[in-house]
Ligand code: NAD
């Protein structure tokens with residue numbers, strides 16, 4: 001097992017990464033009271049719920065809420081289901097919520113924990129690659145609104161994160177690709193050496209070779225922990241973690257949540273960010289080819305949906321948490337391994353990227 005620390009003063013917490021951690025009782029020392037509520041969904045419950053329950057039963061009052069599976073259910077109705085379970089089972093302010101699932105369950109459980117009785121503890125047990133390398137770390141929690149993705153939420157840090165890499169064996173291939181989009185992101189924004197590692201090992205990673213995966217998860221979490229420790233509330237560098245996301249969120253919202261996976265939309269969005277960075281003269285066309293190659297090797301889409309035009313994109317991109325005073329701010333690449341957040345780009349270059357379609361990345 002490898003351990004990392006997210007350094008946030010008295011709210012610091014560990015991330016445990018390794019095989020078979022689900023059964024090892026790592027969570028119990030992080031539970032302060034006598035009650036826990038495990039929040040999961042109807043796909044993950046039959047696979048992993050009983051194993052987690054076994055490590056807690058006998059020590060705590062263990063209640064469970066099983067939500068419907070899917071990004072389309074990441075909304076306030078499901079948060080109310082969690083509150084119902086907490087209230088029906090008389091959970092008090094010392095309760096701990098445990099998120100057993102991917103980013104949808106993690107974000108909703110964290111948000112419910114942030115709100116219930118003005119804030120209770122929670123633990124992340126992420127079960128998708130995306131949630132293991134990104135959403136379970138850093139304390140961003142929340143739900144979608146029909147008019148915007150993740151628009152309702154709170155910063156609320158977990159007590160610990162337990163990453164059992166074995167659970168990835170049951171993950172659908174598309175979900176593995178979606179998670180790889182976020183792994184690749186860390187190389188692009190922060191660590192070119194890590195990008196080289198991914199390029200060298202992408203086949204083994206996609207083949208779920210456990211030593212390679214553990215290393216990639218460790219390095220991804222290490223970058224995220226470093227960034228979050230510097231800028232917890234996203235006043236600066238944390239926004240780098242949104243490379244490809246402003247374009248990607250527009251794709252997700254236009255296509256309907258759940259149609260394009262979040263990570264797939266981030267994949268296409270990353271190509272759009274690379275295309276614009278190239279038009280601005282910051283990265284070369286061979287850098288763009290390199291980015292396309294690694295995304296394609298991870299079986300990710302590299303073009304947005306054909307149905308989306310410039311106006312549709314812009315309307316949706318204006319509903320973004322990075323928008324300030326009506327201007328779109330984007331995370332772009334100053335070079336491979338270094339990102340920049342800026343609204344300082346000619347509008348016509350953005351329009352060219354938004355309308356490039358299948359020519360994305362081939363005209364700079
Ligand atoms: P998800 O939670 O929808 O999980 C994907 C699918 O895989 C679901 O059907 C789920 O039931 C299933 N699944 C999960 N683990 C499994 C396993 N081990 N075996 C088999 N099936 C399994 O999607 P996700 O990609 O994990 O998360 C996406 C969400 O994360 C989005 O809502 C996004 O906004 C959010 N997100 C949040 C942050 C953050 O910082 N909080 C960062 C990135 C993404």
Ligand code: GLY
Pocket residue numbers: 134135137138140234238239241242
């Ligand atoms: N996934 C972006 C962030 O945590 O800031």
